[in-house]
Amino acid sequence: MQHISTTPFGRRTLDAGLMAARQLAETAVPDRSIDKYKILTALTQARAAFRVTDRDLAVLSALVSFHQDRELGGDDLIVFPSNAALSERTHGMAESTLRRHLRALVQAGLILRHDSPNGKRYATRGSTGALRVAFGFDLKPLVIRADEIFAAAQAACEAAETLRRLRERVVLQLRDARKLIEYAQEALGINTDALDDQQRLLSRDLRRKLDQDEIKAIAQQVSELLTHAKSLFPNDKTEEMNGNVVQNERHIQYSTKSLYESEPSKKMEEPEPSAPPRPTDDRDLATKLPLGLVLKTVPDLRDYAPDGIKDWHQFVGTAAFVRGMLGISEHAWLEACRIMGDVNAAITVACMLQRAEHIAKPGGYLRSLSARAADGAFTPGPMVMALLRAENVKAA
Template sequence: MKMRHISMTPFGRQPVTAGLLATQALAEAPAPDHAPDKWAVLRDLTTARAAYGISDRDLAVLAALLSFHPGKELADDDKLIVFPSNASLSDRAHGMAESTLRRHLAALVRAGLLLRRDSPNGKRYATRDLSGSLDRVFGFDLRPLLTRSAEIASAAQEARHVEFTKRRLRESAVIRLRDAGKLIQWGREQIAANWDALSDGCALLQRALRRKLDTGKLRELAERAQQLLDQVKAVIAPETEEMSGSDSETERHHQSSDKEIHESEPCEEKQDRQSDHLAKDPPIPLGVLLKAAPDILDYAPDGIRTWRDLVGVSNFVYPMLGISPDAWRQAQDNMGHEIAAMTLACMLQRADTIMRPGGYLRSLTAKAVTSGFSPGPMVMALLRAENRQAL
């Protein structure tokens, strides 16, 4: 192990610094029990590079240096000192200029990831003893990577956790703003309110999402998106409650009418046909539908595991497509709740190509009444389109 103690001072006019002494101490620290994979250490360092203040170009130079180290693992021996010439290192770094190499090597030394073992004249080389074995090696010592491998792995794990949190916060903000935007679009056609202010607020937050934000800013943005969505829901709540009341009254009226019809016993054939239709099982498994039309899942925070879940989500989504409560009720009455929900999921998936969703749903409802209707062909068409995109 004496090879590591050739020199701890830099060649030429470079002074000894506190950072250099700290790196020296790390290099001389006890090695871990196992020899880490050098490329795994490099991958972890790539993930955690912000914590060490190094760039991707610094890492490219480090990768070139690691390629001069024999073997795959960083064992605690004298092979940890590599001594390529500037020309050889430049070749491994894809032709990087020597002045640029020196700058990135200095950055790696300052970060405490490399240690210089300078010769008396500053050159990098190895000498052999009388038996032909390596006697002294002057170059770059990789031992800090060995002794700090566990620290680097921990920093990489923390960086991955931060990125995961940021990704989830961004997804949350995107979904809330999308919900707010669609509700605003629907509200403009249904309710008189200051939709311009809400729309401007939504657009402002959407523009902010385009920037690269840290965790704190993303969390703040997600909270503001939720506040905006709550404001939009507060505006449309009275209208939706009124619609629900009207629907309930209409439902009670239908129940009363059905009772009277049942007592006088006309139209029994129609009632039997509707009962048979409502009792039919969906023609396609739920998992296949969700694979063909996954956009409906964006509106189900707890997921869709049953047909009841799908029906519940569709009852929330249909106004966003511009479908009136009357058109939706007719679709459910004539298709059945599950079939209507399947149809809506397929329509949502193709929302950018359906000009008038309300009219389109009414035409499908009429088809269900007269000649029968199944959403199966719609699902199969979406699956074929997904397969073509995958190719």
């Protein structure tokens, strides 16, 4: 009766892993066959559960390729390739590396080692050519543990899907928070630098490959950030902004007159008794933004115009001068003028001047507004209206 040894050849000693492999070797092979490519695919999905790497599985795939049949089953499951043959099928992997990965596969209980008396891998055949005895690596564990492997693969796929959905939710919540923070800074002039820094850090963290616990921790932070961002908008103001300012922002346009046509501000400074100091309805902006109205909104700009601002040409010139004092580069200013138009860019800079103490990086802020304007998502109308509302609140 043939004796198949499970003890290692040479100086290698028995350990817990080899003892477990010995018990596995004594287990009878189930009366079934397994598609070797399906079992390799399942192991690829469940490799974390079996603590093997992709390189380990590359060596296992090479071993399995020496089994002649597509189905693994029966008693003929020992393969005995030489190290040179294995190296060739693993695209030139070094023998020392091969030995390390083979040892990992044995310790994971995915293959069994049957060493010959001299440690070589070979097989002997009878007079009829039938295989009598073989020394090498036994693939029997793949058949015995097939159900375990397939179950682990399914669990890994479900966990990956759960992680994907969790990450998807976090990305959407983070996008909502970012949009709310940007709008609060743009339309209401609220200093949101701390919240903006927090969302940028969270966005950076999401670029890494995270496990489920790490994603859950980030999800909690993102949820708190979104709650904080929503708190910037009281219910009554939120409805007003959504219903009027945002809607009418898309309809803001100037009259057919020249953008630099003179429009004296004296009328706004000394209004007639019957004339209101500002439009009573946001829809008035759909026609144009009067120069006098804008100057009333950004009084700080006049401090930089000793001769006064009597037309749009002087307004743009003063804003061009002020942008340097705000730390806005010439390139950022010219880019804003190109995208928004000179007047819109000047109104934007004037509004930024009025809220300068709340804007940490005016240059970067103007560039972000220019980028939004290029997508049709920004005009300075809401900024003007927000400043007017703030002025009215102070006056009240």
